[in-house]
Amino acid sequence: xxxxxxxxxxxxxxxxxxxxxxxxxxxxxxxxxxxxxxxxxxxxxxxxxxxxxxxxxxxxxxxxxxxxxxxxxxxxxxxxxxxxxxxxxxxxxxxxxxx
Amino acid sequence: xxxxxxxxxxxxxxxxxxxxxxxxxxxxxxxxxxxxxxxxxxxxxxxxxxxxxxxxxxxxxxxxxxxxxxxxxxxxxxxxxxxxxxxxxxxxxxxxxxxxxxxxxxxxxxxxxxxxxxxxxxxxxxxxxxxxxxxxxxxxxxxxxxxxxxxxxxxxxxxxxxxxxxxxxxxxxxxxxxxxxxxxxxxxxxxxxxxxxxxxxxxxxxxxxxxxxxxxxxxxxxxxxxxxxxxxxxxxxxxxxxxxxxxxxxxxxxxxxxxxxxxxxxxxxxxxxxxxxxxxxxxxxxxxxxxxxxxxxxxxxxxxxxxxxxxxxxxxxxxxxxxxxxxxxxxxxxxxxxxxxxxxxxxxxxxxxxxxxxxxxxxxxxxxxxxxxxxxxxxxxxxxxxxxxxxxxxxxxxxxxxxxxxxxxxxxxxxxxxxxxxxxxxxxxxxxxxxxxxxxxxxxxxxxxxxxxxxxxxxxxxxxxxxxxxxxxxxxxxxxxxxxxxxxxxxxxxxxxxxxxxxxxxxxxxxxxxxxxxxxxxxxxxxxxxxxxxxxxxxxxxxxxxxxxxxxxxxxxxxxxxxxxxxxxxxxxxxxxxxxxxxxxxxxxxxxxxxxxxxxxxxxxxxxxxxxxxxxxxxxxxxxxxxxxxxxxxxxxxxxxxxxxxxxxxxxxxxxxxxxxxxxxxxxxxxxxxxxxxxxxxxxxxxxxxxxxxxxxxxxx
Amino acid sequence: xxxxxxxxxxxxxxxxxxxxxxxxxxxxxxxxxxxxxxxxxxxxxxxxxxxxxxxxxxxxxxxxxxxxxxxxxxxxxxxxxxxxxxxxxxxxxxxxxxxxxxxxxxxxxxxxxxxxxxxxxxxxxxxxxxxxxxxxxxxxxxxxxxxxxxxxxxxxxxxxxxxxxxxxxxx
Numbered sequence: 001x002x003x004x005x006x007x008x009x010x011x012x013x014x015x016x017x018x019x020x021x022x023x024x025x026x027x028x029x030x031x032x033x034x035x036x037x038x039x040x041x042x043x044x045x046x047x048x049x050x051x052x053x054x055x056x057x058x059x060x061x062x063x064x065x066x067x068x069x070x071x072x073x074x075x076x077x078x079x080x081x082x083x084x085x086x087x088x089x090x091x092x093x094x095x096x097x098x099x
Numbered sequence: 100x101x102x103x104x105x106x107x108x109x110x111x112x113x114x115x116x117x118x119x120x121x122x123x124x125x126x127x128x129x130x131x132x133x134x135x136x137x138x139x140x141x142x143x144x145x146x147x148x149x150x151x152x153x154x155x156x157x158x159x160x161x162x163x164x165x166x167x168x169x170x171x172x173x174x175x176x177x178x179x180x181x182x183x184x185x186x187x188x189x190x191x192x193x194x195x196x197x198x199x200x201x202x203x204x205x206x207x208x209x210x211x212x213x214x215x216x217x218x219x220x221x222x223x224x225x226x227x228x229x230x231x232x233x234x235x236x237x238x239x240x241x242x243x244x245x246x247x248x249x250x251x252x253x254x255x256x257x258x259x260x261x262x263x264x265x266x267x268x269x270x271x272x273x274x275x276x277x278x279x280x281x282x283x284x285x286x287x288x289x290x291x292x293x294x295x296x297x298x299x300x301x302x303x304x305x306x307x308x309x310x311x312x313x314x315x316x317x318x319x320x321x322x323x324x325x326x327x328x329x330x331x332x333x334x335x336x337x338x339x340x341x342x343x344x345x346x347x348x349x350x351x352x353x354x355x356x357x358x359x360x361x362x363x364x365x366x367x368x369x370x371x372x373x374x375x376x377x378x379x380x381x382x383x384x385x386x387x388x389x390x391x392x393x394x395x396x397x398x399x400x401x402x403x404x405x406x407x408x409x410x411x412x413x414x415x416x417x418x419x420x421x422x423x424x425x426x427x428x429x430x431x432x433x434x435x436x437x438x439x440x441x442x443x444x445x446x447x448x449x450x451x452x453x454x455x456x457x458x459x460x461x462x463x464x465x466x467x468x469x470x471x472x473x474x475x476x477x478x479x480x481x482x483x484x485x486x487x488x489x490x491x492x493x494x495x496x497x498x499x500x501x502x503x504x505x506x507x508x509x510x511x512x513x514x515x516x517x518x519x520x521x522x523x524x525x526x527x528x529x530x531x532x533x534x535x536x537x538x539x540x541x542x543x544x545x546x547x548x549x550x551x552x553x554x555x556x557x558x559x560x561x562x563x564x565x566x567x568x569x570x571x572x573x574x575x576x577x578x579x580x581x582x583x584x585x586x587x588x589x590x591x592x593x594x595x596x597x598x599x600x601x602x603x604x605x606x607x608x609x610x611x612x613x614x615x616x617x618x619x620x621x622x623x624x625x626x627x628x629x630x631x632x633x634x635x636x637x638x639x640x641x642x643x644x645x646x647x648x649x650x651x652x653x654x655x656x657x658x659x660x661x662x663x664x665x666x667x668x669x670x671x672x673x674x675x676x677x678x679x680x681x682x683x684x685x686x687x688x689x690x691x692x693x694x695x696x697x698x699x700x701x702x703x704x705x706x707x708x709x710x711x712x713x714x715x716x717x718x719x720x721x722x723x724x725x726x727x728x729x730x731x732x733x734x735x736x737x738x739x740x741x742x743x744x745x746x747x748x749x750x751x752x753x754x755x756x757x758x759x760x761x762x763x764x765x766x767x768x769x770x771x772x773x774x775x776x777x778x779x780x781x782x783x784x785x786x787x788x789x790x791x792x793x794x795x796x797x798x799x800x
Numbered sequence: 801x802x803x804x805x806x807x808x809x810x811x812x813x814x815x816x817x818x819x820x821x822x823x824x825x826x827x828x829x830x831x832x833x834x835x836x837x838x839x840x841x842x843x844x845x846x847x848x849x850x851x852x853x854x855x856x857x858x859x860x861x862x863x864x865x866x867x868x869x870x871x872x873x874x875x876x877x878x879x880x881x882x883x884x885x886x887x888x889x890x891x892x893x894x895x896x897x898x899x900x901x902x903x904x905x906x907x908x909x910x911x912x913x914x915x916x917x918x919x920x921x922x923x924x925x926x927x928x929x930x931x932x933x934x935x936x937x938x939x940x941x942x943x944x945x946x947x948x949x950x951x952x953x954x955x956x957x958x959x960x961x962x963x964x965x966x967x968x969x970x971x
Contacts, residue, residue: 020823098776
């Protein structure tokens with residue numbers, strides 16, 4: 001196994017996640033795509049950790065999982081709030097920040 | 100214990116010895132008590148019968164007792180050869196080879212500060228139980244008073260800069276929430292916000308300064324180590340200068356120095372006891388304390404010794420004149436006192452800037468008493484006059500509230516610098532410390548700050564004048580408000596008398612060196628016990644010996660300020676009475692008016708022939724020369740005050756602030772076009788630019 | 801080695817296809833289930849790299865908790881169970897371009913920098929090592945993470961809680 005193949009796998013996953021973040025209308029789907037991105041990062045961290053025989057990669061992947069869990073919790077709470085106020089979760093319509 | 104490395108390197112016959120004592124070693128209990136009280140009031144306050152005031156009273160009372168006990172132990176351990184501070188240190192945590200510790204540092208400065216803080220805090224607690232009685236946020240108020248006391252005590256016993264930042268921010272939070280105590284009124288919450296935001300500007304300076312010192316001193320936050328290194332040349336002068344300038348921003352915002360003083364007058368929106376405790380006596384001197392605590396850094400950074408001008412002294416001198424002139428243009432009694440506070444803080448900063456460290460701390464010490472007294476007095480007056488602070492709606496309160504009047508008068512005279520009250524001694528010591536001797540012929544001092552002594556003397560006259568105006572408008576003349584004024588209750592009057600008493604005698608603890616009327620061992624007691632000596636963390640500063648000429652001259656200046664104002668006010672009143680054809684003769688007539696009576700008396704009883712040329716001549720002299728001088732002096736100071744307030748404060752200082760806002764707005768107007776508000780547009784731009792930058796990195800690196 | 805490479809190929813294949821289905825499917829529930837497959841294959845990749853503890857954590861936390869959370873989110877936001885027409889925007893081209901460029905640049909960079917660098921034969925790290933590292937060198941991030949979780953917990957409750965006056969509105 002080479003490290004390149006893991007990095008490429010991670011790059012593909014990352015790009016698919018980015019695509020999802022950019023095209024999905026539903027906020028829940030955007031959050032799922034963000035999970036794809038975070039997982040691709042984890043693959044990279046662990047692969048490089050294995051390459052350099054360093055435990056830090058694995059530890060930081062753990063932290064990423066922690067942060068991702070927190071992110072999903074708060075993110076879904078926000079989506080619920082949006083849904084309650086607007087009766088849909090189409091993030092294209094949430095544009096109060098328009099300048 | 101790291102204290103051993105600060106052993107004396109000074110030329111003293113006797114070696115410095117280590118101060119010891121149970122209270123000094125366990126000083127950490129001091130902030131803990133009000134902190135516990137804060138939580139007790141916060142969680143249980145509303146259920147208590149006293150609704151939360153008793154824990155605050157009890158713990159600040161205990162803190163006062165603790166401070167006095169610690170003070171006695173300190174006085175007992177000060178030796179001739181110098182005294183090493185008591186340092187307590189505990190490791191907080193260590194990570195990646197760096198130990199972060201918390202600790203306490205007790206030296207003379209700490210002792211003086213804890214005494215001032217706990218005393219004023221205790222008196223304000225007593226006063227508040229009456230003053231905010233029945234307030235809708237009574238419990239909340241006392242909780243924050245406790246938290247403030249705890250944070251301030253924590254600040255003054257800190258031995259590391261990081262701990263000082265924590266306490267510094269905590270006092271800022273308390274200040275914010277107490278200024279906007281009555282937040283239902285928009286202007287009050289606005290004032291709180293203004294204080295908070297202005298202080299944030301300075302806090303950035305504080306963070307930068309502390310970070311610079313941390314790295315320059317080789318990775319330590321310890322105040323003692325930083326000072327020692329700065330003084331022994333372990334840190335380069337340029338680094339010290341930058342650090343000192345950054346810290347100066349923090350000092351300017353917290354201690355209301357030019358140009359960041361604008362929040363302090365607005366801060367008077369809070370309850371009056373808070374103004375007394377936080378915005379006059381304790382919190383606003385935190386900046387002065389910071390300079391005093393890190394004096395090694397400032398002393399070397401600004402090259403105070405042997406110089407004749409530096410930024411610190413200049414800012415202090417500018418502030419002191421600014422504050423004093425602005426106080427003239429105010430009609431709100433608390434705003435007069437607020438500008439006066441700014442002016443006096445300027446005095447302290449100027450004193451530190453010219454190297455008169457002891458004089459600055461001494462002035463801080465005496466100022467706390469008489470300014471707290473003035474503020475509490477103004478609160479008492481406002482209670483009597485139906486809740487207003489407008490001096491135009493007061494007047495004649497002398498008869499109705501004799502205790503408030505007497506204490507207010509004593510404190511005003513102390514502030515004006517009338518001998519032998521407290522303000523005279525501390526103010527004169529600052530003037531002496533400037534070393535800008537000129538014709539006064541004293542000796543000593545660290546440099547030749549002639550500009551500073553001139554500014555200081557002008558301020559003395561102005562201070563005397565505006566305080567006279569303030570006292571006159573409030574207590575003399577006729578009552579112009581509504582309702583029936585009455586004297587306040589015991590819980591308000593007793594703290595006033597305690598503070599007035601201290602304002603009278605506090606000056607005697609530091610009689611100047613060379614004062615011949617008392618034995619030599621009675622002079623400079625404050626300096627002896629408070630100023631660190633025989634240690635390496637404090638610079639060796641020169642003490643000035645003032646001359647009689649200077650003392651007498653400054654009394655004359657203050658006296659001239661008072662009498663000119665009195666004359667001006669009475670003249671104005673006489674003119675007013677004449678135009679209104681009033682027959683009220685006795686109240687507003689002045690010395691010069693009595694002269695007329697005298698003339699008439701002479702002319703009626705003794706002889707009618709004397710009348711004529713002599714009387715007419717006297718009369719004309721009186722009308723033209725004396726009136727002219729008095730009116731001119733009065734009008735000029737009011738006009739100067741108004742001009743500075745309207746032109747400089749309102750236009751230039753506020754104008755600069757507004758210009759920044761306008762620039763930002765215009766930039767925003769341009770940039771809004773790319774803000775579509777759609778998250779995924781932003782996302783596209785973000786990912787696209789990220790990949791462009793990645794490409795650039797791949798190609799060029 | 802061959803076995804490992806075959807396993808890798810299979811897993812990455814499943815992962816890629818499922819991931820594409822996550823971002824293209826018109827059924828929200830299916831998307832969540834496909835996401836579960838992706839997360840499981842990522843856990844498999846972790847095992848392949850010798851990170852046992854991380855693989856198990858991935859299964860427990862992601863598949864066990866996060867997916868359930870997503871399903872709850874889908875349920876509570878009133879999504880249709882079944883096909884939905886407007887789950888994506890119409891103009892997918894810019895997004896597709898950005899995603900393609902990112903893939904291309906990343907793959908180029910990976911090959912350019914790492915070429916055929918072989919991973920060590922033995923990459924297994926025991927749970928003990930992870931724990932030792934986590935509780936000594938990385939103790940502060942660990943504590944901070946616990947504070948973060950607490951903040952997220954409270955934050956999520958506060959944000960999603962129905963205020964009393966809102967309840968009146970819905971009635």
